[in-house]
Amino acid sequence: MTEISRLPGPVMELWEWQYQGACRDADDTLFFHPEGERGSTRRRRAEAAKAICNTCAVMMQCREQSLRVREPYGVWGGLSEDERAAILAKKTG
Numbered sequence: 001m002t003e004i005s006r007l008p009g010p011v012m013e014l015w016e017w018q019y020q021g022a023c024r025d026a027d028d029t030l031f032f033h034p035e036g037e038r039g040s041t042r043r044r045r046a047e048a049a050k051a052i053c054n055t056c057a058v059m060m061q062c063r064e065q066s067l068r069v070r071e072p073y074g075v076w077g078g079l080s081e082d083e084r085a086a087i088l089a090k091k092t093g
Contacts, residue, residue, distance in 0.1 A: 022056035
């Protein structure tokens, strides 16, 4: 018989919250800036993504996960790349 005691336990519970994300049916290009996007265009796109995040039942789980894994790109949990970097800098600084 196969020894299963050292196998990882079910992880679905760890990620199941993602199925409740308000962004699941949204266009993912709204959450990730194209190369070279700058200024007001970038700001408007990020604000539109954040507006979706602000309606989301799992926004805080998403935010916590993005900070925990140091997500380098996109809007996650209502935070932009720069906002996450600032929060992480405060924690380590």
